Amino acid sequence: MPSVTYELLAICPHTGARRGRLTTPHGKVETPAFMPVGTQGTVKGIGSEDLEAMGFELVLSNTYHLSLRPGSERVERLGGLHKLMDWAGSILTDSGGYQVMSLSDMRRLNDEGVWFKSHLDGSEHFLSPERSIEIQGQLGVDMSMCLDECPPYPCTREEAARAMQRTHLWAPRNLAARREGQAVFGIVQGGVHEDLRQESAQLMASLPFEGYAIGGVSVGEPTEMQYPVVKFAAPLLPKEKVRYLMGVGHPQDILHAVGCGVDLFDCVLPTRMARHATLYTLNGRVNVLNKKWEEHMGPHDPASLFPPVDRYSAAYIRHLFKAKEMLGQRLATLHNVSFYARLMAEIRQAIEHGTWPELQQRYARA
Amino acid sequence: MPSVTYELLAICPHTGARRGRLTTPHGKVETPAFMPVGTQGTVKGIGSEDLEAMGFELVLSNTYHLSLRPGSERVERLGGLHKLMDWAGSILTDSGGYQVMSLSDMRRLNDEGVWFKSHLDGSEHFLSPERSIEIQGQLGVDMSMCLDECPPYPCTREEAARAMQRTHLWAPRNLAARREGQAVFGIVQGGVHEDLRQESAQLMASLPFEGYAIGGVSVGEPTEMQYPVVKFAAPLLPKEKVRYLMGVGHPQDILHAVGCGVDLFDCVLPTRMARHATLYTLNGRVNVLNKKWEEHMGPHDPASLFPPVDRYSAAYIRHLFKAKEMLGQRLATLHNVSFYARLMAEIRQAIEHGTWPELQQRYARA
Numbered sequence: 001m002p003s004v005t006y007e008l009l010a011i012c013p014h015t016g017a018r019r020g021r022l023t024t025p026h027g028k029v030e031t032p033a034f035m036p037v038g039t040q041g042t043v044k045g046i047g048s049e050d051l052e053a054m055g056f057e058l059v060l061s062n063t064y065h066l067s068l069r070p071g072s073e074r075v076e077r078l079g080g081l082h083k084l085m086d087w088a089g090s091i092l093t094d095s096g097g098y099q100v101m102s103l104s105d106m107r108r109l110n111d112e113g114v115w116f117k118s119h120l121d122g123s124e125h126f127l128s129p130e131r132s133i134e135i136q137g138q139l140g141v142d143m144s145m146c147l148d149e150c151p152p153y154p155c156t157r158e159e160a161a162r163a164m165q166r167t168h169l170w171a172p173r174n175l176a177a178r179r180e181g182q183a184v185f186g187i188v189q190g191g192v193h194e195d196l197r198q199e200s201a202q203l204m205a206s207l208p209f210e211g212y213a214i215g216g217v218s219v220g221e222p223t224e225m226q227y228p229v230v231k232f233a234a235p236l237l238p239k240e241k242v243r244y245l246m247g248v249g250h251p252q253d254i255l256h257a258v259g260c261g262v263d264l265f266d267c268v269l270p271t272r273m274a275r276h277a278t279l280y281t282l283n284g285r286v287n288v289l290n291k292k293w294e295e296h297m298g299p300h301d302p303a304s305l306f307p308p309v310d311r312y313s314a315a316y317i318r319h320l321f322k323a324k325e326m327l328g329q330r331l332a333t334l335h336n337v338s339f340y341a342r343l344m345a346e347i348r349q350a351i352e353h354g355t356w357p358e359l360q361q362r363y364a365r366a
Numbered sequence: 367m368p369s370v371t372y373e374l375l376a377i378c379p380h381t382g383a384r385r386g387r388l389t390t391p392h393g394k395v396e397t398p399a400f401m402p403v404g405t406q407g408t409v410k411g412i413g414s415e416d417l418e419a420m421g422f423e424l425v426l427s428n429t430y431h432l433s434l435r436p437g438s439e440r441v442e443r444l445g446g447l448h449k450l451m452d453w454a455g456s457i458l459t460d461s462g463g464y465q466v467m468s469l470s471d472m473r474r475l476n477d478e479g480v481w482f483k484s485h486l487d488g489s490e491h492f493l494s495p496e497r498s499i500e501i502q503g504q505l506g507v508d509m510s511m512c513l514d515e516c517p518p519y520p521c522t523r524e525e526a527a528r529a530m531q532r533t534h535l536w537a538p539r540n541l542a543a544r545r546e547g548q549a550v551f552g553i554v555q556g557g558v559h560e561d562l563r564q565e566s567a568q569l570m571a572s573l574p575f576e577g578y579a580i581g582g583v584s585v586g587e588p589t590e591m592q593y594p595v596v597k598f599a600a601p602l603l604p605k606e607k608v609r610y611l612m613g614v615g616h617p618q619d620i621l622h623a624v625g626c627g628v629d630l631f632d633c634v635l636p637t638r639m640a641r642h643a644t645l646y647t648l649n650g651r652v653n654v655l656n657k658k659w660e661e662h663m664g665p666h667d668p669a670s671l672f673p674p675v676d677r678y679s680a681a682y683i684r685h686l687f688k689a690k691e692m693l694g695q696r697l698a699t700l701h702n703v704s705f706y707a708r709l710m711a712e713i714r715q716a717i718e719h720g721t722w723p724e725l726q727q728r729y730a731r732a
Contacts, residue, residue: 040689049674070685086677308415311452319436323406
């Protein structure tokens with residue numbers, strides 16, 4: 001019996017959207033779900049008590065960052081990442097590959113793995129499928145991602161194909177490195193090329209992964225480029241497993257992908273935008289520093305009120321950002337992450353109740 | 367009927383410590399009480415919901431900062447500082463004088479007032495007793511402090527006497543500038559000189575202030591220098607009014623001053639120390655970055671546990687500080703401010719129950 005299972009509960013009558021439920025060693029996760037990003041074992045500025053209050057069941061954390069600090073061997077000695085964060089819900093980690101290729105000083109990449117220098121202290125490290133799965137096992141998370149090669153954007157068809165082939169070469173090595181009961185998700189590559197995505201999905205589906213991700217979609221390309229790729233790539237993934245679109249996205253991007261049959265999302269946008277003074281609302285994104293909020297004692301959007309932020313006025317939040325007070329970043333983060341929690345709850349409801357068109361209408365400007 | 371009244375409930379049988387109750391337009395404040403410092407209309411990193419959860423009834427905010435940003439005229443248009451912060455408890459503001467003299471580029475100081483340039487944008491401003499009381503009236507706080515002249519440390523007896531004389535000159539001007547119902551506290555100066563303190567206390571007591579502060583004690587001098595000054599200055603203040611020791615201090619300093627008959631305190635130490643990785647505990651101050659906490663899955667001090675911080679281990683909090691995650695500063699701030707809330711609650715209990723010696727024992731290393 002695999003430690004992570006997916007149950008399909010309903011399909012939207014208007015789109016291919018799936019209402020489902022993941023069961024992990026740490027409980028249930030109602031899908032479609034958004035994972036707040038806790039890069040270094042914390043969603044910036046907010047604690048596990050806040051995530052619980054917002055109703056999250058699953059968060060994402062970053063293998064690259066945690067393996068460098070505090071170190072995965074240490075996290076394992078301390079009882080695992082759940083215990084360290086005191087988080088009773090589920091955790092998914094990425095493989096570390098994307099950060100190695102984007103943040104670190106990458107020294108060499110070949111079929112064996114990737115050699116890199118830490119962005120923290122320049123120390124030398126090695127990441128391979130085996131090592132990535134080992135680190136994620138040490139962290140003790142519920143869902144591990146396989147190490148893939150994610151080509152940069154833009155890239156030629158040849159580069160996309162080569163990255164895909166290495167991802168395929170690595171796939172069984174990821175699986176072979178699993179601990180007893182460790183759930184690992186496969187990643188489908190192939191860039192913007194339908195035939196490559198098809199080939200990649202077929203190869204991955206033939207291997208016993210507990211879930212499948214669409215990789216290489218959110219790596220710097222314009223948002224509108226993603227849509228056709230998601231549209232043809234999502235239905236290629238096995239129906240009986242959970243489907244995860246990595247690194248996506250704005251509310252509109254998530255709505256589109258859910259409509260294509262995707263179940264899981266993660267993205268730094270709500271937290272990063274919050275720290276940069278931008279709130280998501282049903283009326284579109286709002287810059288809290290805008291002069292129009294200077295003496296506005298109401299909320300930015302009366303239809304987007306989330307505790308404990310909703311007690312504060314737009315004027316107060318603008319003041320906090322102007323005064324560079326960290327409470328401003330905290331409140332904005334709580335607002336945006338709550339906005340995403342509500343978005344996903346309403347997506348799940350709309351699939352169940354057959355009210356997808358009304359939902360799309362409601363989020364048309366978000 | 368003055369808007370702020372003080373009721374003396376009990377006197378400690380072991381010391382001169384007073385158990386009392388302030389009544390303000392925003393409710394009751396059990397004393398002795400510590401006021402967390404919300405310099406710019408927020409206690410750094412924590413919201414009104416956190417202050418409520420910790421049981422605070424009174425906070426301090428800074429006239430100098432708020433008058434420059436967002437501006438006291440604006441705060442008044444917005445309904446006052448309580449409404450801006452959404453804080454239902456009481457607020458006391460300082461006069462702004464101390465910050466003008468320590469933070470700004472002070473241009474000229476004479477009997478009329480003080481001309482200075484803002485530390486934010488270099489703009490020119492003027493502060494006088496009348497203007498300070500006007501600003502505090504615009505902020506709409508429960509208790510305003512009179513503008514005094516606070517001499518630097520160290521200073522000669524002559525300098526202390528001159529500052530005291532200007533403070534006396536300004537005292538009635540502060541009172542004359544009050545709005546209907548605005549409660550103003552007088553400040554006793556006189557440095558380390560008993561006769562000057564006596565003279566100052568007498569002059570101030572002759573004026574209809576709603577409370578009295580011991581000024582010029584915490585302005586850079588070593589902590590042990592404060593004790594004799596507090597010891598002879600506190601009993602000089604009117605018994606029927608609340609007594610406030612400005613800018614003090616560590617738990618030991620507060621215990622000493624309460625024993626001398628002081629009722630109110632404010633200090634940036636618990637919040638500033640927290641941001642600099644130092645926690646107050648019953649076992650003394652703790653540096654959360656110390657290597658000994660690296661794999662310590664328990665708390666720093668099992669006798670100092672405060673929600674929501676108490677769910678996290680010393681190892682996690684060290685990791686957050688190492689990784690420069692703002693959750694670390696928030697949790698440390700909540701810990702220290704909670705430590706002070708408990709200290710004051712236990713002080714009030716000890717006075718009521720006659721258990722001061724046990725209390726002193728308990729906090730001997732704090």
